[in-house]
Amino acid sequence: MTCADELRRVKVRHSGLFGLDSVDTVEDADGSRRLTVSFLGPAPEGLGPANFRVDGGRRVTGVKVLTASRSTAVDPQLESRMELTVDRWGDLSAYRLSVVAADPLGGPGTDPYPGFDPRYDSVDFSFRPECAGLDCAQACCSAGTGCAPADGAAVEIDYLAKDYDSFRQLLLDRLSLTVPDWVERHVPDLGIALVELLAYEGDRLSYRQDAVATEAYLDTARLRTSVRRHARLVDYAMHDGCTARAWVCLETDEDLTLPAGDFRFATLPPSALPGGAPAVLGTELGRRNLPPYQVFEPVVAEDVELYREHSTIHLWTWGDAECCLPAGTTDAVFVDGAPGCDPSQRILRLRPGDVVVFEEILGARTGEAADADRTHRQAVRLTSVTPDVDRLYEQPILRVAWAREDALAFPLCVTSKGGPRCADLEVGVARGNVVLVEHGQAIDWCLQPPEPIDVPEAPPRESGCPPPSCFGCPDDDPVDARPAYPPLPLRFAPALRKWPVSQSTPFPAAETVATAQAAWLLGLPARARARITAIWRSLGTVSAPGSAPGSAPTSAPTPRSTPRSAPAPAPGTLDPDDRAYLATVFGADVLTRFQLDTQPDQALRTLLARFDELLAAKLARWTDLVRRARAGYVLRFDAEGWEIGQSWGEPERTALREDSPAFRGPASGATAQDPRAALPAVRLTDQDGHDWLPLRDLLDSGPGDRAFVGETDDDGVLWLRFGDGRNGAAFPAADAPGVQAQARYRVGNGRTGNVGAEAISLIVFCSTRQGAIQAVRNPLPAAGGVDPEPVDQVRQLAPVEITHRLLRAVTAADYAAVAALTPEVRRAAADLRWTGSWYEAQVAIEAFGTETAPTYLLDAVRHDLFRYRRVGHDLAVFGAELVPLDLALRIGVAPEYLTAHVEAAVRKAFATLFAPDAMVFGDPVRSSRLVAAAVSVPGVRHAEVTRLARLFSGPGGPGGPALPGALDDPLTTGVLPIGALEVAQLDDDPARPENGVLDLTLEGGR
Known part of the structure; x- marks a missing residue:
C-alpha cells in the first residue's frame, strides 16, 4: 500500500520500536562502495552481518553483507546509521534490505529481528538509483488522482476524421467491434441518434480546432482581434481609427460663461432647422427628430469664458x-x-x-x-x-x-x-472665444443614463480538501472543490451596444505638459531675481546697482503679476506682501541677519549679490525638478506644486498647475493626432463605484490597476478586455444577481468627422439656452479623423515595422538620428572618438533661431540620448562648431550691367548658399559650387575663386589650409574639408567679420 501521508513513521520514532528509514549507496574516493542504512530512531545494539539480508535482483542475485558497523560521524543526528559492505554490487533492478534474526547456522534468517515494527523491518533500494541527486518521492495514489489504470486494449484513432460524415463512420466502425450484436442502422434508432449527436459535436469541435489553428498565425488569422494581438507581439500598434478635432469660434454680444458639460456643437445646416437658422438650440429643440448631423463635443471638460470683445480682435x-x-x-x-x-x-x-x-x-x-x-x-x-x-x-x-x-x-x-x-x-x-472640439456624441449627455452592463455572478464556492501533495509541504487550507472543467475560466468581456466608439489621444499629452512645465521652471530663478529687483526699485530712494553715486533714483512700475490693492507704501519702506515674499524665498532668519527692516536697500543688494549662495539648496532641488519634468514626469499641483509654493511663493505654485491652458502645447499639435496612440473614449464604473480607464495594453499594469483594453471586432463593435489579477486587476464579480456596471462613452469615429470649414454652425445646450451667442463657426476644417487600419495593411507592415524604428544608438549615425528627434533641434551630427580606453560619442547639434545651442537644449538632448546609447560609450553633447570662411572671388561683369547691381546680386546668392538651412554638418566647401552660384547671377560672365581658407588660420597653421601651391591646398584641390562636427559659415556681415568674410573683385560692367 502506498499512502500520501505516512503518519505511522512519526509514531514509530516515539514508541521505542525500531524501523528502517532508507538505504543509500555511497562510493568513496578510493573506488570502494558501501551501503548506508538509516533507522527510524537509534539502531539496536548487536546488529551484525548475519542480521541483514539482501533479496532481489535480475542479473546479480545472492548479494551478501560482509561487514556491518555503526557510523562514526561526529553529528549526533547520524548516530542512527550503519555502514554495510557487500560481496558484490547489484544491477539496476530493485533490491530489498531486511533486518532479520540469524538462523542456527549463523547466516541471515527469515524471521524479523525482535523489536522492529513489521511495516518498517525492510526497505526497497537500488544499487544504482535512477534519481541520484534528486528528492524522489513515491507516486501518488489516492482517490481520484492516484493509481494508474489497468492496461487496456489499444484504441485505433483515425486522425483524418475531421467532418460530420467521417466522425459518424468512425463511430459506427468502432461500435461494430465493441457491440457486434447491434446492427440497426435506421435513423429513428436511438443508437443512431446518439452516434449522429456525437458526430455533430465532434464536427463542431473540429471546426473550432481549425479556427483556433487559423487564428494562431498572423498570415492566416481572419479576426481583427487576433491580428491586433499578433501585431502587438512584434511591438506594432494596430489602430482602430481616430476622431477628428476642430477649432470653433463663438461670437457673443455680452460676456458670459458656458458651464462644463452643458453644451455641444453640431454641423446641422440652417436649412434643416424649423423657422430659420438660429445658431443656438435649447434642449426642447435639440431633442426633436432632426436630420442626421455630426456632433462635436469640447475636448477638455471645463467652463468656457466668452467675452464680447474677443469676437473680433483688431x-x-x-x-x-x-x-x-x-x-x-x-x-x-x-x-x-x-x-x-x-x-x-x-x-x-x-x-x-x-x-x-x-x-x-x-x-x-x-x-x-x-x-x-x-x-x-x-x-x-x-x-x-x-x-x-x-x-x-x-x-x-x-x-x-x-x-x-x-x-x-x-x-x-x-x-x-x-x-x-x-x-x-x-x-x-x-x-478669440476659441474652443477645441472633437467629433463624437456622448451617450450620457444631458442627464441621459449611461449604458448598463450585466456583471456575471460569481459561482458558488464549494470548499473541500486540497489535493494530495507528492512532495513538499501539504496545503492544509480548504480549497475550491468545484470541478476543474473547463480548465480556463471564462473572463468577463462585455461588448458595448453602440458603435463606432470614439477613439482619441489624451489631450494634453503627458509629455507635452511635462515639457511645458520644464520650460516654465527654467525661468523660475530669473523671475525671482526680477521680483527682488522690482522690490528694490519700488523703494525709490537709491540708485540702481552699478550707477554713479548721487545719480537720480530709478523706479519701475509694480509687475502686473503682483497687483496691490492697498495704498503704495512710503518711499524707503517695504510693502507687507513683498516682505512676505522675501521671507518665503530666503527665510525669516536670513532677513533678520541682513537687517531688512532697518536697512532694506543694503539688504536687497546683498540678497541679489548672494542669490545663488543663499539659495543653493533650493536651486539644487529646482534642478532636480527640471530634470524630472524633462524626463516626462508631470509635476502635480498637490505634490511638487506644494513644494514650489513653500519655496518660491504661492503664485509660482498656481502657475505650475498641470491643467493650466499654458501647458497644453502649440495649437498646431492639438488637431494632429497619432491614431496608434488613440484610446477608446470609454469610462467604466463598476458596482463598487470605482472607475476603470482604457489602456493600450496591460503588460505594464499591476494587480491593483483598474484598467481595460478596448478591442474592435470586424463589425466595429468594441469589446472590453480586463486583467487577470496579475497584469491588471480582474473585474469584480457580482455578489448578487442583477448587479450592473455603467459604461459612459462617445460614439463617432473616423473620417466622417473631417468636416470642412464653416460646417460647424450650431451649439446645443442642455439646461438653458444662451441667447447672447450670435454665431458659431469653425474657420478651419476639422482634421485628424482616420478610419480603422485595414487588416491586410497590418499583415504587410507589422513584420517589418520594428526595423524602421530606431530603438538604440550604436553607430554615429544612430546618435545623430536620435538627437535630431529632440524638439528645437534643427539637425545633429555625431562621431565616435577613441579616448584611449573606450569610445566617446560626440554629438553636435544646431538649434532653431540661434547660432549657439542653449544650455537647456544640450541637457535635453543628453537626457534623451542616455536611453539609447550603447553600454560602454561615453557621451558628450555640444553645439555645432562653426567654421568661418575667408573667401575671395574675381568676377567678370558683362558691359551692359551695372557693377553695383551685380555685386549686390552675387552677395545675395551667396547668402542663400550659406544659409543655416542650406549648410549641413561635414559638408565640404567646393570651388565648383561657389563658381556655379556666382555665374548663375545675371550679368556675370566669369567667376574665379582666388582665396578659400578658414578664417583666422594662416597657411600651414593648426587647422588651417596648406601652404599655397601644396597638394592639399583648396585652390589646388578645389575642396576645403570640413570636419564631421563642423558647419561652414559665411555671414558676410561687416558688423561681424568674425562670422565669415566675402571679398569680391569685380571687373568690367559700367
Whole structure:
C-alpha cells in the first residue's frame, strides 16, 4: 500500500520500536562502495552481518553483507546509521534490505529481528538509483488522482476524421467491434441518434480546432482581434481609427460663461432647422427628430469664458498702412481699447494658454468677403501676453507671442488699399472665444443614463480538501472543490451596444505638459531675481546697482503679476506682501541677519549679490525638478506644486498647475493626432463605484490597476478586455444577481468627422439656452479623423515595422538620428572618438533661431540620448562648431550691367548658399559650387575663386589650409574639408567679420 501521508513513521520514532528509514549507496574516493542504512530512531545494539539480508535482483542475485558497523560521524543526528559492505554490487533492478534474526547456522534468517515494527523491518533500494541527486518521492495514489489504470486494449484513432460524415463512420466502425450484436442502422434508432449527436459535436469541435489553428498565425488569422494581438507581439500598434478635432469660434454680444458639460456643437445646416437658422438650440429643440448631423463635443471638460470683445480682435499697425505679417511670424500686437482710455478699461482678457485664430476676412484688392483667401487662417496658442501703450497715439495695446511651432505658415495681410474707392481696408483680424472640439456624441449627455452592463455572478464556492501533495509541504487550507472543467475560466468581456466608439489621444499629452512645465521652471530663478529687483526699485530712494553715486533714483512700475490693492507704501519702506515674499524665498532668519527692516536697500543688494549662495539648496532641488519634468514626469499641483509654493511663493505654485491652458502645447499639435496612440473614449464604473480607464495594453499594469483594453471586432463593435489579477486587476464579480456596471462613452469615429470649414454652425445646450451667442463657426476644417487600419495593411507592415524604428544608438549615425528627434533641434551630427580606453560619442547639434545651442537644449538632448546609447560609450553633447570662411572671388561683369547691381546680386546668392538651412554638418566647401552660384547671377560672365581658407588660420597653421601651391591646398584641390562636427559659415556681415568674410573683385560692367 502506498499512502500520501505516512503518519505511522512519526509514531514509530516515539514508541521505542525500531524501523528502517532508507538505504543509500555511497562510493568513496578510493573506488570502494558501501551501503548506508538509516533507522527510524537509534539502531539496536548487536546488529551484525548475519542480521541483514539482501533479496532481489535480475542479473546479480545472492548479494551478501560482509561487514556491518555503526557510523562514526561526529553529528549526533547520524548516530542512527550503519555502514554495510557487500560481496558484490547489484544491477539496476530493485533490491530489498531486511533486518532479520540469524538462523542456527549463523547466516541471515527469515524471521524479523525482535523489536522492529513489521511495516518498517525492510526497505526497497537500488544499487544504482535512477534519481541520484534528486528528492524522489513515491507516486501518488489516492482517490481520484492516484493509481494508474489497468492496461487496456489499444484504441485505433483515425486522425483524418475531421467532418460530420467521417466522425459518424468512425463511430459506427468502432461500435461494430465493441457491440457486434447491434446492427440497426435506421435513423429513428436511438443508437443512431446518439452516434449522429456525437458526430455533430465532434464536427463542431473540429471546426473550432481549425479556427483556433487559423487564428494562431498572423498570415492566416481572419479576426481583427487576433491580428491586433499578433501585431502587438512584434511591438506594432494596430489602430482602430481616430476622431477628428476642430477649432470653433463663438461670437457673443455680452460676456458670459458656458458651464462644463452643458453644451455641444453640431454641423446641422440652417436649412434643416424649423423657422430659420438660429445658431443656438435649447434642449426642447435639440431633442426633436432632426436630420442626421455630426456632433462635436469640447475636448477638455471645463467652463468656457466668452467675452464680447474677443469676437473680433483688431491688429495694431502702429499707424502705418498696407501692413502684413510675414510668414514665420511668432508675435503680434492687438488693439486693447479706445485711444487715451484708462488702463483699467482695457477690453481684452487674453492670457497665456488662450488660442486665437488669425484669418483674412476681405480680399486685399477687391475688398469683398467672397474674395478672402480661406487658406489664410491659422490657430495659435499664446505663450506671452504683455499689456503696453503706444505713447504716440495714446493707444492701449496688447503684445502677444506664440510658440515657434505655431509660426504663421503664410503672409497675413492686415490692412490694404482696395475696393471701388481705393479705401483703407482691414483685411486680417484675430478671433478669440476659441474652443477645441472633437467629433463624437456622448451617450450620457444631458442627464441621459449611461449604458448598463450585466456583471456575471460569481459561482458558488464549494470548499473541500486540497489535493494530495507528492512532495513538499501539504496545503492544509480548504480549497475550491468545484470541478476543474473547463480548465480556463471564462473572463468577463462585455461588448458595448453602440458603435463606432470614439477613439482619441489624451489631450494634453503627458509629455507635452511635462515639457511645458520644464520650460516654465527654467525661468523660475530669473523671475525671482526680477521680483527682488522690482522690490528694490519700488523703494525709490537709491540708485540702481552699478550707477554713479548721487545719480537720480530709478523706479519701475509694480509687475502686473503682483497687483496691490492697498495704498503704495512710503518711499524707503517695504510693502507687507513683498516682505512676505522675501521671507518665503530666503527665510525669516536670513532677513533678520541682513537687517531688512532697518536697512532694506543694503539688504536687497546683498540678497541679489548672494542669490545663488543663499539659495543653493533650493536651486539644487529646482534642478532636480527640471530634470524630472524633462524626463516626462508631470509635476502635480498637490505634490511638487506644494513644494514650489513653500519655496518660491504661492503664485509660482498656481502657475505650475498641470491643467493650466499654458501647458497644453502649440495649437498646431492639438488637431494632429497619432491614431496608434488613440484610446477608446470609454469610462467604466463598476458596482463598487470605482472607475476603470482604457489602456493600450496591460503588460505594464499591476494587480491593483483598474484598467481595460478596448478591442474592435470586424463589425466595429468594441469589446472590453480586463486583467487577470496579475497584469491588471480582474473585474469584480457580482455578489448578487442583477448587479450592473455603467459604461459612459462617445460614439463617432473616423473620417466622417473631417468636416470642412464653416460646417460647424450650431451649439446645443442642455439646461438653458444662451441667447447672447450670435454665431458659431469653425474657420478651419476639422482634421485628424482616420478610419480603422485595414487588416491586410497590418499583415504587410507589422513584420517589418520594428526595423524602421530606431530603438538604440550604436553607430554615429544612430546618435545623430536620435538627437535630431529632440524638439528645437534643427539637425545633429555625431562621431565616435577613441579616448584611449573606450569610445566617446560626440554629438553636435544646431538649434532653431540661434547660432549657439542653449544650455537647456544640450541637457535635453543628453537626457534623451542616455536611453539609447550603447553600454560602454561615453557621451558628450555640444553645439555645432562653426567654421568661418575667408573667401575671395574675381568676377567678370558683362558691359551692359551695372557693377553695383551685380555685386549686390552675387552677395545675395551667396547668402542663400550659406544659409543655416542650406549648410549641413561635414559638408565640404567646393570651388565648383561657389563658381556655379556666382555665374548663375545675371550679368556675370566669369567667376574665379582666388582665396578659400578658414578664417583666422594662416597657411600651414593648426587647422588651417596648406601652404599655397601644396597638394592639399583648396585652390589646388578645389575642396576645403570640413570636419564631421563642423558647419561652414559665411555671414558676410561687416558688423561681424568674425562670422565669415566675402571679398569680391569685380571687373568690367559700367
